Amino acid sequence: MRRNAAPAIHYRVEVANLHAHLFTVTLTVAQPATRQTLRLPVWIPGSYLVREFAKNLQNLQCRQGKRKLEVQQLDKASWQMDCKPGEPLVMQYEVYANDPSVRTAWLDADRGFFNGTSLCLQVDGQCDTPHQLELVAGEYMDDWSVATSLEPVKVNKRGFGRYCADNYDTLVDCPVEMGPFWSGNFTACGIPHRFVVAGAPPSFDGAQLLADSQAICEAEIRFWHAGCTKKNSKTGSKDEGQSPIPYRSYVFMLNAVAEGYGGLEHRNSTALICKRADLPRLPRTTLAPTVHKQPEGYTQLLGLISHEYFHTWNVKRLRPAELARYDYTQENYTELLWFFEGFTSYYDDLLLRRAGRIDNATYLKLLTKTVNGVAQTPGRKVQTVAQASFDAWIKYYRQDENTPNATVSYYTKGSLVGLCLDLTLRAEGKTTLDAVMRRLWIRCDGGPMAEADLLAVLEQLSGRSYARELAQWVHSTQDLPITTLLEKHGIQVHQEPNQVAQQLGLRVKEGNGLFIQHVLRGGVAEQAGFASGDEWIAIQALGNSNSAWRLQSLDDFTLYAGNAKKVTATVARDKRLLALSLSLPKASQAVRLAVRDAALVDAWLAPQPDPQ
Template sequence: MLTYRVRPQNPQAHLFTVELVIRGPVTTALQLTMPAWCPGSYMIRDFARNVVCFAAQAADGRALTLTKLDKQTWELVPGQGCIAPLIVRYQVYAWEFTVRSAHLDCTHAYFNGPSLLLQVSGHADRPCRIELLPPPGERYRDWRVATSLRALDAAPWGFGAYQADDYADLIDHPVEMGTFELISFAVRSVPHAMAISGRQRCDLERLGQDLGRVCEQHAALFGELPIDRYLFLTAAVGDGYGGLEHRFSSSLLCTRDDLPQPAGEGADAAPTEGYRRFLALCSHEYFHLWHVTRIRPAALMTGTLSAEVHTRTLWAFEGITSYYDTLALVRSGCIDTDAYLQLLAETITRVMRTPGRLVQSLAQSSFDAWTKFYRQDDNAPNAIVSYYAKGALTALALDLTIRRDTQGRVCLDDVMRALWERYGRTGVGVPERGVEAMAAQVSGLALDGFFAQALDGTTDLDLAPLLAQVGIALRLRPATGPKDLGGVVARFAPGVAKPSLAIRLSAGCADAVIQNVLSGGAGERAGLAPGDLVVAVDGLRVTAENLERRVAAAGADTAIRLHLFRRDELMELTASPAPAAADTCELMRLDPVPAGAAPAQAAWLACLA
């Protein structure tokens, strides 16, 4: 057995101390490896860079030799007559506030297993014991522990010893230490909880009720709940967003204002935009309980945590999940149909505003996630497409296509249940084209043409006729401003294409600093570049707030003078703004409703519980 002792030893210096005890006779050299990435995060993160000291000794106190072999691997040589157990001690600097890594200060401690816990060669399949210890000092006497690990001698929400079946199980249970609010609820008699750390004001009762309804929808879709406990770990901050799934829990990062307001402040009102976003995040990570953590790509089941693993299937695992995360909100009754269509319109808009959708296919986006999607640069909008957003639209198109062509007898829900039966319940990995094959098998349809276009092509999905089948009209119009993401309308009104440079400015900056220059636009033709600071249009000073108005006022195809700084050099360029592209989605309920559209829409959005 391996024993890990983890203590937030020095919160002021953001240092965790870890003691690893390796029991049993050890006669040959061992390799100790810090993972380079964590499951669910398709980006090399090089956690070993945060290890700041390293030492090893035998049970009799004799120092043992440690040799670093590469950026993340150390070799431990026991030596002649070495007395077990071997003890390895190291410290980890923890100051990255994400759901994938580790963070420690005087207010809380958090770690995701791969960022803190070494893997020991030859011991990966052995049971593990982890002892979670409090920081030293009286100021931390009120701290508790939130984790989905199975307790050995630890009290509920307490410090002490926990257990894991093996190393893979050990690193699949993130840990939060500190003071936090707790919400408890049950789904199909299985205990669920959410621990919320950070300053916040939240209607805990409403959040618990809404989460229960959303979780029940997912359980109803798959027909079972394959867990005996579940924990949402939520960190509320001033501005943040992110999530990471685990087999019995998820880690979430949210903006504190996105949480539901306490009673007396609109508790019975419809969810705000921020609360919808948070519920969708919870829904997304909970859906992964089945789809990703148990229905898994075969490629990710055979790979290691030290190198990239490429697969073309991320569009299905993240894209289908992104489709169902908001669909579950309307099916559960947490939002109404118009709110759901608003979210759908915004997703369509985001995809349409990405010129890279015409360059990179969805399968390529999945395969290159390590090097492109998670390492975006200033040219990313022109070169890549999100397998989350376009993957969600592909799932929508697949669902509506199957419903239409089978006259409603089959839908994507049936495909997901079949994937669960064949792969999730058996532990067999999904092959590279396994999702496509299952969709064809369950529906009985010839879907090769659909997938050739949606996954391997770069033409836009033709969503309008599919949505019309469920009583919804779609149109694209020019944006009215940078914050216009489209939405639901009672009727379509004429759109006005304002003159535009087709650039995006850096968010949160008062000055007009260019972040992206979109391919084929007036800004690119004029020679603008990312990082340029535009200071004047036709001799008048501009800021981030008024640049767009200045450009629009000049009129389309009218030459304007731009003064800007590129690095520290003042430059003058001439641009001819062109009408803004029709890239903003509006959805409208059809009136009158076509024959059959009303029941088709009802079946699509129906509660499954």
């Protein structure tokens, strides 16, 4: 698209009312169809749930010149009007923006944020024509700036003005952050990166965040590109030169809040949310200085940054064939989220280790949590990880009290499938999952792929078929051979008692009482009759009728149950008090991973030389 070319589609976004959380959008279609249809997406790529963004659209009006047009609503998110040929169509509407997540839109006196899928109507028949977005600063926004990965056309020093996109897909894949945010910059492998943070406290150490993010980005760019040669997937011949980095710049947009965590990937940016307390902190020089130590949650934030940045390649470009072109009007199904989300989850922490942001012990602690989490999910025996991918629209994003019993996470189990593939390939000595990922990128030309492509590359690089492994690990509910593979790579797998909640078969919420969230299939709590929503008030050990004890946490349970084999649990359900007979089980086991052979572990986890 020529930067100064007249746009076929133009959106003007301005603030209608900060305190009412309202954006005003004016859409101009230069050459509308005689009968023009416009639609608002019902979902946003990367978050697989129909979210009904149209519920926030209001006061839609339409005109051509001075003539007001009648607008016919076709369905929940589509509108149609009869237009005069050759005359621009102008639509104006408001969007209510009060969702603090990374998926929709937000506006208040301190911050503005939106994804194009929440604000920008799609013009039928013109999705592949040039689009332009104009951002207008409103009253009381003198200290606000703009951050977005859209290409600027004419903007002021704060970033307000006009931006362009080649098509609708590009437009809505570039979220916009506005406000008096902190901003910093770094370069990774020659690529400029910007990091903006909204809501940062005075203790925030921006330099630390930039340094750590730079190390992560450089590790991931080298993972995908350093030393790569582009190979013709049909002839097998090699072309000289590296596979080009697929973007010219990148923007991180982080919103720091009291409570929250998550991210959403885009082609050359990402929107993130984290707890304000998890941001890196400046060394304390007043108020009794202590040994400087970053918050424990900061490692989780770095893992989130690593995860979303890895998606720049794995899901935004290398992506399921079923999502080669997004259909914004309905669910887009695929069985491959175990690969795109799961393998990204495998590499997010692994690349933190290779970037030198964590050590082997920390990595194994994170891996231990994942291994135990999957093993303690009864739904792994009910649903395959491929089925979990397909059902994301109705299960993963709509979790309820039965979720752990009926489904398995394509993030966590998918990451363990990636682990098992990598360790199996390494044990056989011919290739690694790293090489498989790079070869997939080249084979699919950084575009749509199918499971058949993964199988083909695995066989090409390893010398044998991996169809049996994928059938067992992805398309069945068999447990993965994690322990055996880890031990072959220098990891000691220790067995130790499970946490009390897991031994009882419960997941609970503590604080101002002890509340049951999930009752796990086959556990003693289910056998006793516990139900989601119960408040567990007290226990009484059998044979000690004079001793009933009030519970505030599960630590209280271990204190008051002692060595009893049975207790009577008092729970409140629907304002009734129930006495449940609870038989205590023998201690179940969890795993703890530790280094046994440092050389073997480093061959897998330590920073790798550039791939050749």
